[in-house]
Amino acid sequence: MAKQLNCGDVGFDCQAQFNGETEEEVMAQAAEHARSEHGMSDSDLQEHEGAIRGAITDV
Numbered sequence: 001m002a003k004q005l006n007c008g009d010v011g012f013d014c015q016a017q018f019n020g021e022t023e024e025e026v027m028a029q030a031a032e033h034a035r036s037e038h039g040m041s042d043s044d045l046q047e048h049e050g051a052i053r054g055a056i057t058d059v
């Protein structure tokens with residue numbers, strides 16, 4: 001089953017959407033996006049990792 005994450009579901013006012021075959025694939029895209037578009041640091045990402053993973057849905 002494929003995985004999907006909407007950036008807006010994590011709390012950002014943002015239309016970005018990430019799709020992947022695995023949760024790890026989606027997380028990698030989301031992390032890259034969060035760093036470049038939302039200025040999140042690695043420690044920010046670690047702090048919010050649980051919430052981000054929780055927002056991933058099966059599609």
Ligand SMILES: [Zn+2]
Binds near residue numbers: 012014
């Ligand atoms: Zn975003």
